[in-house]
């Protein structure tokens with residue numbers, strides 16, 4: 135008589151689908167599936183690609199939830215507190231390698247050992263044993279430099295390190311040579327004899343003859359759950375392949391009948407294969423008990439497993455350091471890129487344009503007997519005082535051009551206004567000026583008499599045509615020409631012994647309340663640039679690291695080992711915060727000491743705000759990494775959100791110039807108000823007591839809280 139064993143895994147009436155009902159992405163994967171895995175046995179799970187093996191395993195390890203039905207694993211429900219699943223009760227080897235490429239073989243095995251809180255000596259002992267069993271001679275080699283087959287062996291070793299009660303191995307033997315495969319099966323058989331339960335999926339059907347029980351998954355159900363011998367006997371076959379073929383054909387005959395009943399799970403008939411000859415007790419053998427919980431609890435009380443939080447934090451912390459430290463490109467990117475960006479900004483942005491040339495038509499000098507040479511000979515630029523104390527100046531146009539060149543706008547002489555304007559049309563010069571024939575005398579009359587005719591006004595006016603399409607340069611030239619006029623008139627008044635103020639524009643700009651008259655545009659932009667650099671760098675680095683962890687399966691595998699998503703996030707926050715701290719220091723040193731930005735307020739205050747903005751960018755990166763399934767999508771969102779945020783944050787154009795609705799939106803963005811706060815700290819010496827400063831902090835903290843809360847909610851309630 136067969137020995138009766140308690141079930142290690144029991145699945146009842148399991149339903150699982152992906153997508154939403156009646157939507158194109160809807161896919162039913164498990165459909166009224168029952169499964170019993172006996173304790174201390176090897177269970178071979180077989181099925182065509184895409185039939186749902188991985189989905190079923192991920193439900194057993196507690197990473198996905200059934201849409202309906204029940205699962206018990208080692209006496210508890212996966213995901214239940216104290217069940218040890220996910221956690222130390224199981225060893226899980228997923229289909230993908232799911233190891234950090236920067237791990238050595240040793241690191242990979244020790245990583246999982248640490249998660250389970252194993253002692254160093256024990257981990258070393260297991261490392262020696264497993265590397266010898268799996269022929270992994272070079273324990274110091276990086277996983278990313280190993281062959282595919284070697285990587286699978288490391289992955290298997292990582293699942294075995296803590297000698298779990300239940301081993302779940304998804305295709306462990308792919309790519310391994312037959313001798314090694316045989317050794318692994320022998321090893322697993324030894325484990326099963328010792329009481330370990332093994333669930334293994336494989337594509338090598340023949341290999342499963344060494345299993346105690348085989349489950350053939352098809353159309354979301356197990357067609358058979360029998361020992362290999364029973365299957366061969368029942369179908370009178372020599373090979374398992376033939377048996378499966380017959381089984382599949384038989385199921386095909388039953389298919390139409392089942393299809394008609396699909397909508398009503400409770401009336402779906404049992405699979406066509408008889409279970410009576412099962413080597414191990416089938417579900418019917420437990421007919422004396424009322425529910426599966428009874429089956430398990432009557433045989434043994436589920437053990438309460440206590441996770442080792444500190445051990446898990448330590449493991450993830452060491453993993454992240456190894457991952458980061460062994461990736462020089464990433465390290466350089468994180469540390470040097472802010473410097474490169476800031477230096478590029480300080481060298482390129484905000485400085486006055488230089489070497490600007492304009493076309494100058496000086497009719498006054500040109501029509502004089504000496505031509506333009508009059509401007510080169512100061513003795514021809516005469517100052518004469520008349521009897522009634524009037525002052526007469528000649529060739530003032532030359533003085534104007536001289537003053538203009540002192541303000542860094544240089545002349546190219548032209549003969550006619552048409553030719554001068556043509557040069558601007560052709561894009562060779564930025565503007566054209568015409569100084570009228572009798573400029574000096576007309577100007578003298580205009581200043582002296584005030585109430586003059588139109589001709590005098592016209593003759594004393596310099597006409598300017600500029601290329602307004604280049605907004606910054608045209609704006610700069612206008613400013614410089616007004617300055618030129620100021621210094622030119624002051625010089626002329628001095629030459630005549632008259633007060634300079636007489637011809638000044640009667641709007642007097644006193645000393646500025648804040649800032650200086652000759653403040654550079656770079657001072658205005660610097661706070662915004664520093665904040666956006668640190669925000670987007672953090673967002674990019676965080677989303678990249680987290681998505682790479684998730685897409686390589688490291689996150690998932692760590693979660694099956696018992697690491698909670700929050701723990702992964704927390705470790706990342708601490709490490710990334712150190713990088714942001716370094717980036718903040720770099721920007722502060724570069725900006726305030728290297729490029730002499732105004733620092734009226736506390737540098738500590740400025741640094742703290744910058745640092746918090748980095749943290750805010752990091753949280754934004756978290757959110758993206760959790761919501762996006764691929765690098766590409768995350769990258770699109772980071773770069774896609776970069777421009778709108780830059781455009782709305784007020785560094786390119788003042789918020790005051792935006793439409794009302796847009797302005798309100800701009801003010802809620804993560805760094806619009808903080809940029810103003812940083813500017814006020816730098817230029818006005820504002821402190822935490824000033825509303826604009828604490829508002830900047832509040833906005834930053836609100837964004838950090840909001841994005842983190844979204845992350846935690848998403849992690850908690852996402853459909854698994």
Ligand SMILES: Nc1ncnc2c1ncn2[C@@H]1O[C@H](COP(=O)(O)OP(=O)(O)OP(=O)(O)O)[C@@H](O)[C@H]1O
Pocket residue numbers: 152153161163181182183184185186187188189190229
């Ligand atoms: N997250 C998901 N969202 C939507 N569909 C999914 C998801 N994961 C798997 N599927 C689909 O569910 C079906 C079962 O996938 P699963 O990975 O469980 O199959 P499998 O039997 O393990 O395949 P293989 O042997 O090729 O690994 C497949 O059709 C797959 O495309």
